[in-house]
Amino acid sequence: MLDPIPLLDLTAQARALGPELEAVAKAVIASGRYVLGEHVEAFERAFAARCGVAEAVAVNSGTSALHLALLGLGIGPGDEVVTVPMTFVATVAAITYAGATPVLVDIDPVTGTMDPDAFRAAITPRTRAVMPVHLHGRVADMDGINRVARAYGIAVVEDAAQAHAASRNGRPAGSLGDAACFSFYPGKNLGACGEGGALVTDDAALAQRVRVLRDWGQEEKYVHAVRGFNLRMDAMQGGFLGVKLRRLDAWTAARRRVAARYDAALGGIPGLHIPAQAGPGEHVYHVYAIRLAERARVARALAERGIGTGIHYPIPVHLQPAYADLGYPRGAFPASEAFAAETLSLPIYPELTGAQVDRVSGTLAEIMEAADALAA
Ligand SMILES: *Cc1c(COP(=O)(O)O)cnc(C)c1O
Numbered sequence: 613m614l615d616p617i618p619l620l621d622l623t624a625q626a627r628a629l630g631p632e633l634e635a636v637a638k639a640v641i642a643s644g645r646y647v648l649g650e651h652v653e654a655f656e657r658a659f660a661a662r663c664g665v666a667e668a669v670a671v672n673s674g675t676s677a678l679h680l681a682l683l684g685l686g687i688g689p690g691d692e693v694v695t696v697p698m699t700f701v702a703t704v705a706a707i708t709y710a711g712a713t714p715v716l717v718d719i720d721p722v723t724g725t726m727d728p729d730a731f732r733a734a735i736t737p738r739t740r741a742v743m744p745v746h747l748h749g750r751v752a753d754m755d756g757i758n759r760v761a762r763a764y765g766i767a768v769v770e771d772a773a774q775a776h777a778a779s780r781n782g783r784p785a786g787s788l789g790d791a792a793c794f795s796f797y798p799g800k801n802l803g804a805c806g807e808g809g810a811l812v813t814d815d816a817a818l819a820q821r822v823r824v825l826r827d828w829g830q831e832e833k834y835v836h837a838v839r840g841f842n843l844r845m846d847a848m849q850g851g852f853l854g855v856k857l858r859r860l861d862a863w864t865a866a867r868r869r870v871a872a873r874y875d876a877a878l879g880g881i882p883g884l885h886i887p888a889q890a891g892p893g894e895h896v897y898h899v900y901a902i903r904l905a906e907r908a909r910v911a912r913a914l915a916e917r918g919i920g921t922g923i924h925y926p927i928p929v930h931l932q933p934a935y936a937d938l939g940y941p942r943g944a945f946p947a948s949e950a951f952a953a954e955t956l957s958l959p960i961y962p963e964l965t966g967a968q969v970d971r972v973s974g975t976l977a978e979i980m981e982a983a984d985a986l987a988a
Contacts, residue, residue, distance in 0.1 A: 617959050617968050619920035620799055624963035629855060633805065636851035645847055648827070652850030656810070658857055659794075662777070663786030663812045667819035670845035670853075671826050674773040674795025674809035678706030678743070680843065681769045681791045681811050684821040687712050687740045694734050695743040695771070696726050697928035697940070698948040702795075703745055703771050704929045704938075715739070716930055716940060721947040722888045724748065724901075724955075728756030735760075741767040746775035746785055748924065749801065749867075749898035750890055754780055754788040761789075769793065773809075776802040777864045779893035786812045796853055801867070801898050802860050804849040866962035867897040870969055874900055874958060877973035881980050899924045901955040902976075906983065911956055913979045919972055922957040 626633075640651060652670050660668035671677050687693060689711040695703050697716045707714040717730035726744040742761055744752035754770075761768045768789030772778075776794060778785040786792040794800075796808030811822050824831055829840025875886050885903040887895070901924060904910060911921045928948040930940035942949070958972055 616918040619922045632855050640847045649847045651847045652845050655850040655854045664784045665787050665812045665814045668810050668812045669822045671809045671843045673807045675702040676843040677793035677809040677811040679709045680822045682710035684818045691740040692738040693741045697930040699745040718945040718947045725752035732760045743769045745771040749774045749896035751778045751780045751894045774898035778896040805852045808849045863962040871897040873969045899957045900960040901957045903954040907956050928952045
C-alpha cells in the first residue's frame, strides 16, 4: 500500500523549520515577556509591510480580528453588516459578537465569492459594513464591491483569513478595503503554532482603537477608557509567525504549482469542474476545490485508496442550526447551496510533491472513468 496522502500535512513544515522555531521559543521563554512584546511588534511591522498597509494589530485569532474590526468602526446593535453564507461560520459569528445584524447575500456561482449586485440589492439605510470573503484564497471582486460600498458610504472589511499574499491588480489582499482580517490558525497559508490573527489597515485611528480594545480597553495601564477584551497575541506566536512570514512567498508559489498541476491533469475530465481560472496573483489556493455531482462516492473511493479530501464548507451558514434565527430558508441562496453540495477539496500544501499530485489526479481520473463505464 502506498503512503496515504492527507488533505493537509503540517509536519513537513515543522521538520523544515524546527530548529528556527525552537530558537524562537527559547528566546521568548528567556525573555520573561509572554504576551505582546517585541516579537509581536516585529511581526506586526513585517506583516503590515507584506500587506502594503501602514498598520497591523495582532490578536489571538482571525475571529477576534473580525470582531474588533467592526467594534473599531463603531458598528453595533441596530447596524447591518453584509456578508455571504458560503464562508466559515466565524465571519457571521463576528458580526453577531459586535451586536450587529448579519445580512447574507449570494455568491457568484463561478468564483464562489460575493456577488456585488447581490450586495447592492441588500443595502438598507442601516447597512454599515460589508465583509467579502476571499474564499479558498481567491480574492473577491473587490473592484465591484468597493464601487458599491463607496457609492453608499459603507465600510469594507476583507475577510482575508484564507488569502495571505493574494493580490488583485497588483495590490495585496489586506489593502483592498478599509480594513482586513487574517487568521493564523495552523492550517491557514500562514499559520502559527497555535492560534493567532491580525487586523491590517491604513487607518491609524482605527488601528489604535483596535489596539486598545484587544487589551482591556486600556490606553494606559489600569485606566480602562472603553470596555475592552483580552484578545492579545502571545509572544511565542508572534515569534513563530515572524519566522514563517519569510517563507510565505515561496509557499504561495508552491501552492500555485500544485494547483496548476491539478488543473492540467483534471481539466478535461467529464463531470468534473476545476476551479475557475483566476487573474494574476488573485488565487493563493488555501483550498483547491473541484466540483462534481457525485461527491460522496468519489470522496469515499479516494479515501479507500489512501487519499484525503475535505469539504469547505458542506453547510452554508444560513442552513446551520445555530443561525436558523437569521430567518433564511433553504433555497434563499441557490449558488451558495449548490457550491456547498458539490465542492470537494483535494490535498494541497506547499510540500506536496509532483508525484503525489499526479497520484491524486490519476486516482481521481480512474474513479471518474469507472463511474462513466458503469453509467454507459
Ligand atoms: C479561519 C477563518 C476565520 C476564523 O479564523 P480563526 O483564526 O480560526 O478564528 C474566519 N473567516 C474565514 C473565512 C476563515 O477561513
